[in-house]
Amino acid sequence: EDQVTQSPEALRLQEGESSSLNCSYTVSGLRGLFWYRQDPGKGPEFLFTLYSAGEEKEKERLKATLTKKESFLHITAPKPEDSATYLCAPRSGAGSYQLTFGKGTKLSVIP
Amino acid sequence: NAGVTQTPKFQVLKTGQSMTLQCAQDMNHNSMYWYRQDPGMGLRLIYYSASEGTTDKGEVPNGYNVSRLNKREFSLRLESAAPSQTSVYFCASSPRTGVEQYFGPGTRLTVT
Numbered sequence: 425e426d427q428v429t430q431s432p433e434a435l436r437l438q439e440g441e442s443s444s445l446n447c448s449y450t451v452s453g454l455r456g457l458f459w460y461r462q463d464p465g466k467g468p469e470f471l472f473t474l475y476s477a478g479e480e481k482e483k484e485r486l487k488a489t490l491t492k493k494e495s496f497l498h499i500t501a502p503k504p505e506d507s508a509t510y511l512c513a514p515r516s517g518a519g520s521y522q523l524t525f526g527k528g529t530k531l532s533v534i535p
Numbered sequence: 536n537a538g539v540t541q542t543p544k545f546q547v548l549k550t551g552q553s554m555t556l557q558c559a560q561d562m563n564h565n566s567m568y569w570y571r572q573d574p575g576m577g578l579r580l581i582y583y584s585a586s587e588g589t590t591d592k593g594e595v596p597n598g599y600n601v602s603r604l605n606k607r608e609f610s611l612r613l614e615s616a617a618p619s620q621t622s623v624y625f626c627a628s629s630p631r632t633g634v635e636q637y638f639g640p641g642t643r644l645t646v647t
Binding site: 456458460466470525 | 539566576578579580583585593625627632633634635636637638639640641
């Protein structure tokens with residue numbers, strides 16, 4: 425059974441204080457790992473797709489990286505507008521199109 | 536482009552009532568999905584449609600039915616609502632299966 429664990433559950437940062445969010449996964453033959461941002465009361469917004477270990481993607485203050493067991497979302501010098509819940513979702517290669525979503529990390533950036 | 540739109544935004548039902556949640560996308564995507572999101576749990580797939588004319592069960596299909604009306608529209612029907620179906624429902628679409636999905640704003644459903 426595919427499993428995804430995101431940590432920490434919640435993270436409070438001061439504006440400008442860099443940190444990382446973790447996504448640990450156990451899936452059969454990873455066929456991609458997706459990162460989303462979700463603001464309260466809204467649908468998830470797509471951020472990145474990573475396909476192979478060692479791959480990195482960047483967007484503004486966010487950088488996502490992938491290893492064979494984990495993915496990290498690094499946030500550099502965050503701003504209050506980066507406050508949101510960040511979701512990761514690996515896709516198994518075991519003949520399924522389904523994504524397995526983690527419960528998310530709720531990030532709060534304090535001015 | 537509106538992206539993915541969902542109606543209604545909010546709905547309250549009594550146990551046993553039926554209703555249909557509507558979803559439409561204007562991105563010419565082939566694949567569409569219905570998820571539910573509950574507190575303390577990740578998004579769970581209810582049903583998906585890999586392409587027009589096909590539908591398949593996801594992780595939690597019991598109590599739901601879907602219809603892929605055309606390439607743009609994918610509806611979710613609750614035939615006899617139960618309190619356990621109280622949730623936030625999201626529709627999503629993607630160019631094809633296995634790639635990034637784009638989500639709608641959600642429908643908050645309460646069953647009393």
